[in-house]
Amino acid sequence: MKMMSDGTIPEHHPHCLGCGSENPAGMQLRTRLDGDVVRGEVTFDRRQQGAPGIAHGGAVATVLDDALGSVLVVLETPAVTANLNVSFRAPTLLHQPLHVEARVVERDGRKLHLSARLMDEQYTTLAEATALFLVVDVVHFTQGGEALPEAWSTWGSSTT
Numbered sequence: 001m002k003m004m005s006d007g008t009i010p011e012h013h014p015h016c017l018g019c020g021s022e023n024p025a026g027m028q029l030r031t032r033l034d035g036d037v038v039r040g041e042v043t044f045d046r047r048q049q050g051a052p053g054i055a056h057g058g059a060v061a062t063v064l065d066d067a068l069g070s071v072l073v074v075l076e077t078p079a080v081t082a083n084l085n086v087s088f089r090a091p092t093l094l095h096q097p098l099h100v101e102a103r104v105v106e107r108d109g110r111k112l113h114l115s116a117r118l119m120d121e122q123y124t125t126l127a128e129a130t131a132l133f134l135v136v137d138v139v140h141f142t143q144g145g146e147a148l149p150e151a152w153s154t155w156g157s158s159t160t
């Protein structure tokens with residue numbers, strides 16, 4: 001398990017465990033482990049606006065994908081999103097602190113079935129996702145020609 005002594009998952013942006021960059025839409029998702037569930041908080045701002053005052057659906061999907069990626073950090077398993085299915089249940093308003101959670105539903109060989117949920121301050125569901133992540137060898141991530149975070153060198157690379 002990859003987490004700090006206070007239960008938080010290291011400053012991550014999942015893409016860049018250890019590199020400290022923001023995710024593609026400039027959102028900061030801080031996550032921690034609560035039992036088997038990754039929980040986090042995020043607030044959207046104008047950069048993620050779709051309709052006036054409302055978050056763009058792609059930004060909502062990004063946060064859900066990021067939360068799902070945090071599950072990989074906990075599992076210390078390199079994997080990629082093969083399929084992401086998002087249901088938008090209610091408008092996600094800007095400037096409101098929101099809750100996110102993500103968990104493993106089932107593992108079947110290389111297939112990780114995960115789920116995630118975005119909720120408002122009262123824990124009303126705004127969007128939910130189911131995803132298929134496929135475990136890959138760490139070599140998968142060298143295709144971009146960039147150095148990989150040192151922390152990944154200890155991660156399981158078995159894809160069986």
Ligand SMILES: CCCCC/C=C\C/C=C\C/C=C\C/C=C\CCCC(=O)SCCNC(=O)CCNC(=O)[C@H](O)C(C)(C)COP(=O)(O)OP(=O)(O)OC[C@H]1O[C@@H](n2cnc3c(N)ncnc32)[C@H](O)[C@@H]1OP(=O)(O)O
Nearest residue numbers: 014015017065066069070072073078079080081082083134
């Ligand atoms: C930025 C990513 C960093 C990820 C880092 C990883 C670890 C964690 C590190 C830090 C942690 C944090 C977070 C990550 C950051 C954010 C999360 C975002 C993650 C991403 O943003 S990641 C980018 C988007 N993602 C891709 O860039 C994938 C492109 N893609 C491929 O690279 C290949 O497509 C691959 C490898 C997925 C599969 O290729 P492959 O050759 O290995 O496997 P193959 O096709 O043989 O499928 C084997 C079995 O899966 C079934 N299957 C396959 N695809 C399916 C689908 N779509 N739907 C339903 N079933 C599917 C087949 O039907 C077969 O099933 P069966 O065995 O039963 O026949």
